[in-house]
Amino acid sequence: MVVIGSAVAEFMIEFGQKDKVVGIGYPDQSLSKYADQITQLPLISESWPSKEAVLALQPDLIYSSSSAFKEDLLGDIGFGMSVEFR
Numbered sequence: 001m002v003v004i005g006s007a008v009a010e011f012m013i014e015f016g017q018k019d020k021v022v023g024i025g026y027p028d029q030s031l032s033k034y035a036d037q038i039t040q041l042p043l044i045s046e047s048w049p050s051k052e053a054v055l056a057l058q059p060d061l062i063y064s065s066s067s068a069f070k071e072d073l074l075g076d077i078g079f080g081m082s083v084e085f086r
Helices: 006-014 035-039 051-057
Strands: 001-005 023-025 041-044
Touching: 001 006, 006 035, 023 051, 041 051
Parallel strands: 001 023, 023 041
Antiparallel strands: none
16 A cells, blocks of 8 residues: 555554555654654655656555545545546
8 A cells, every 4th residue: 555644654553554555655744653663664755746656556555635636646536436547
């Protein structure tokens, strides 16, 4: 899975899923109690990663806040719809 943002990465670490993270983009919170563990995750980009960088990792899931799913970022999706990148 790819995670966007430190808050999302914190969830994965807290719930013991950090080994499933193939990349993190936009690690935005330096005061996290998980900061050391977040820096150990494979970094895609310090800012919003491109669609191409995310797709290159072939994730089975992209986990982020809804703000990442805009046409100019990772792509626009509708509520409850599956996404297929081409």
